[in-house]
Amino acid sequence: MRTVKASDDVPMYQKVESNDSGKMRTFTKMYLMICLSTACIFLYQYQLSRARLISQPLHQEADGQKASDFDVSTTTNPPVAISAKPPFPPLYIITPTFRRPEQLAELTRLGYTLKHVPNLLWLVIEDAEHATVLVTKLLEHIGVPFVHLVAAMPEKFRKNKVKPRGVSNRNRGLKWIRANATEGVFYFADDDNTYDVTLFEQIRHTRKVSMWPVGLITKFGVSSPIVRNGSFAGFYDGWIGGRKYAVDMAGFAVSVKFLLSRPKAEMPFKPGYEEDGFLKSLHPLDNSEIELLASGCTEILTWHTQTKKNQPAQQLDMTKYRDTNLVRLREILV
Numbered sequence: 001m002r003t004v005k006a007s008d009d010v011p012m013y014q015k016v017e018s019n020d021s022g023k024m025r026t027f028t029k030m031y032l033m034i035c036l037s038t039a040c041i042f043l044y045q046y047q048l049s050r051a052r053l054i055s056q057p058l059h060q061e062a063d064g065q066k067a068s069d070f071d072v073s074t075t076t077n078p079p080v081a082i083s084a085k086p087p088f089p090p091l092y093i094i095t096p097t098f099r100r101p102e103q104l105a106e107l108t109r110l111g112y113t114l115k116h117v118p119n120l121l122w123l124v125i126e127d128a129e130h131a132t133v134l135v136t137k138l139l140e141h142i143g144v145p146f147v148h149l150v151a152a153m154p155e156k157f158r159k160n161k162v163k164p165r166g167v168s169n170r171n172r173g174l175k176w177i178r179a180n181a182t183e184g185v186f187y188f189a190d191d192d193n194t195y196d197v198t199l200f201e202q203i204r205h206t207r208k209v210s211m212w213p214v215g216l217i218t219k220f221g222v223s224s225p226i227v228r229n230g231s232f233a234g235f236y237d238g239w240i241g242g243r244k245y246a247v248d249m250a251g252f253a254v255s256v257k258f259l260l261s262r263p264k265a266e267m268p269f270k271p272g273y274e275e276d277g278f279l280k281s282l283h284p285l286d287n288s289e290i291e292l293l294a295s296g297c298t299e300i301l302t303w304h305t306q307t308k309k310n311q312p313a314q315q316l317d318m319t320k321y322r323d324t325n326l327v328r329l330r331e332i333l334v
Contacts, residue, residue, distance in 0.1 A: 088119040089204050090184035092177055092256070096169030097135070097191050098127040101310040101334045104138055106191040111142035117200045122146040123176060125169040127153050134332060149176065157269055164269040166190070166249075170278075171266050177256060178263075187253040192306050199301035202293045203253040209285060212294035214248040215303040223248040225290070227297045232287050243276040250302045251275075258282070 093114060097103055107124070114122055122144050126132060129152050139146045151172035157164055170188055177186055185206045189195065203210055213224035218238020225247070226234040235246035252275070259265060259282075268277035279285065294301050313333040316326055 092186040094173035096166035196301040210291035215300040217304040245279040
């Protein structure tokens with residue numbers, strides 16, 4: 001007679017189910033452990049990132065600084081307070097401008113370039129009797145420290161076929177600098193040019209007068225000092241015109257202290273000779289004192305791009321569009 005064991009009393013299908021259930025429980029435990037581990041890892045990373053975000057403002061507040069007072073570095077070094085660095089000599093950017101279809105667009109382009117340059121004051125001077133509200137609002141929106149002035153061209157010059165544009169504006173800027181600045185460097189930056197921000201850092205340390213090439217100008221494609229064996233040797237320009245300083249307006253900068261030592265220096269109302277006349281008024285100035293920037297005048301850091309001239313906008317049909325957004329846009333257009 002066969003001896004019957006306790007396990008023999010369990011049907012075979014129940015044994016199979018019991019084994020399968022055990023495997024399922026094992027897989028479930030493993031799955032839950034993996035999910036729990038993953039959740040812990042994500043939670044740990046989140047806490048770390050949150051701690052980094054919180055610790056930076058607390059550190060800044062402890063130092064009595066705001067986030068805007070710090071330089072943002074592209075390196076892995078922590079932000080350093082600007083006040084902890086040697087102060088940058090101030091830059092004064094004199095920009096003449098006048099009302100035209102391209103005005104706001106060109107000021108926007110220049111403004112956002114200047115926004116990358118520290119310790120800078122932008123003197124925006126309109127050829128007008130009163131400051132344009134739209135220009136003021138634009139300057140406030142861009143956020144570059146600015147002074148908005150007006151200096152209308154004298155009426156006697158408006159009748160000339162070739163007008164001395166920008167002269168009254170630039171002389172107004174010089175007057176403001178004489179009254180308000182004691183050190184630093186100033187530069188005539190027209191709003192229709194394009195600038196590499198490297199230029200502004202180079203001109204910042206000008207001792208008297210610095211010069212460099214300007215691209216996209218005259219039939220030669222460039223206006224530049226000629227450098228031979230590391231020394232100034234003349235000017236290369238598509239139009240010399242008997243000028244002692246055949247340089248473009250965008251091609252030189254001047255020390256504020258040097259200007260203050262020349263109280264009679266100003267720009268003449270003589271079309272084509274504005275730069276030459278102003279630099280002459282800084283005499284005595286020896287050519288050997290001219291500082292040659294842009295790697296010895298071998299690089300171009302500013303260009304006469306000159307936005308295409310546009311026709312004035314046509315009048316808006318108020319009967320057709322008086323209840324639309326076009327009315328508001330028309331206020332901006334010229």
